[in-house]
Amino acid sequence: MASQPHLVPDRHGRASSEGRPGHRDRSADGPQKELIERAYRTAEQLGLPVFCQDEAGPYQAIPQPGPAWQPSGVPVRHPHEYVRGGTVKLLTLFRPATGQVWAQPVDHAPNTVRHPWLQDELTAILATLSPTTVPVDAVTTRAAWTIWQEGLSQPFTLPEELPPLRALLVWDNLAGHKTPELVCWLCAHGVMPLYTPLGGSWLNLAESIQRILVRRAIVGQHPTSTNEMKDWLTAIVRGWNAAPTPFEWGGKRAARRQRAHDRRHALGGSGGCTRRPIARRCRRTLSHTIGDHRVN
Numbered sequence: 001m002a003s004q005p006h007l008v009p010d011r012h013g014r015a016s017s018e019g020r021p022g023h024r025d026r027s028a029d030g031p032q033k034e035l036i037e038r039a040y041r042t043a044e045q046l047g048l049p050v051f052c053q054d055e056a057g058p059y060q061a062i063p064q065p066g067p068a069w070q071p072s073g074v075p076v077r078h079p080h081e082y083v084r085g086g087t088v089k090l091l092t093l094f095r096p097a098t099g100q101v102w103a104q105p106v107d108h109a110p111n112t113v114r115h116p117w118l119q120d121e122l123t124a125i126l127a128t129l130s131p132t133t134v135p136v137d138a139v140t141t142r143a144a145w146t147i148w149q150e151g152l153s154q155p156f157t158l159p160e161e162l163p164p165l166r167a168l169l170v171w172d173n174l175a176g177h178k179t180p181e182l183v184c185w186l187c188a189h190g191v192m193p194l195y196t197p198l199g200g201s202w203l204n205l206a207e208s209i210q211r212i213l214v215r216r217a218i219v220g221q222h223p224t225s226t227n228e229m230k231d232w233l234t235a236i237v238r239g240w241n242a243a244p245t246p247f248e249w250g251g252k253r254a255a256r257r258q259r260a261h262d263r264r265h266a267l268g269g270s271g272g273c274t275r276r277p278i279a280r281r282c283r284r285t286l287s288h289t290i291g292d293h294r295v296n
Helices: 026-046 111-128 138-149 180-188 206-218 226-242 252-263 283-295
Strands: 050-060 087-095 100-106 167-171 191-195
Touching: 026 050, 026 138, 026 167, 026 191, 050 111, 050 206, 087 111, 087 206, 087 226, 100 111, 100 206, 100 226, 111 167, 111 180, 138 191, 180 191, 206 226
Parallel strands: 050 167, 167 191
Antiparallel strands: 050 087, 087 100
16 A cells, blocks of 8 residues: 555646555575576576476466367356365476476475475486586686675575586575575575565466466366376376477566656657656746736
């Protein structure tokens, strides 16, 4: 809610800005955002794979709204009475550069389920990557890790002994993702975790692939059990991996942000801009000036 309910400016004043609870400084999230965007744009070109992890759901085994294939004039009909068949979550690991997805439908996703699954998937993936054969000294190795903590106000402490950096992992800023056991395991296997800032889940490309998979699997359908939903999600993931589509960071949203940053204050009537806002004349003063001119 805004600090004042009336945000429409009157003739003589500016609109009241919206208040933010807690007075949190959003500028502190800038380094996290910049690191993740840099990882998407440059890491793969440097031979450093980037992975995104997230969990989708829960999704209930009930009639799901959405479009469905039906004859013209015969809309799909869902029962008005149904039995709740439980819920399903989808654990997802995604590599944007190749479009490959590793996913597992589960009933629940506590740390005791999510962490072992992630460790098993990363272990299998890292085994397929080309091993580092060039000997690197400890100083260079640590520098390769610390560059992905540049600018962070509270970076986690890296272990004393670090293996060569082999991959980056982008995921949400959850307490379960920061447990010492999991972070130490990732570092021991050459995986550097990059945490999205608070309210920055849009930086995780796994969110996009999850929306695509879930929409194809259950939207407009009527699953009657969790096992049925798991089968549908597994089949959709298998079909996606048969011909995956690589993802790239950027697009129209990034272009709009860049234009807004470059343009700053646009000028009417042309494509020009200013680096500071131009003061507007008050309407009351303008009307008095016009009235005096008419009298004269």
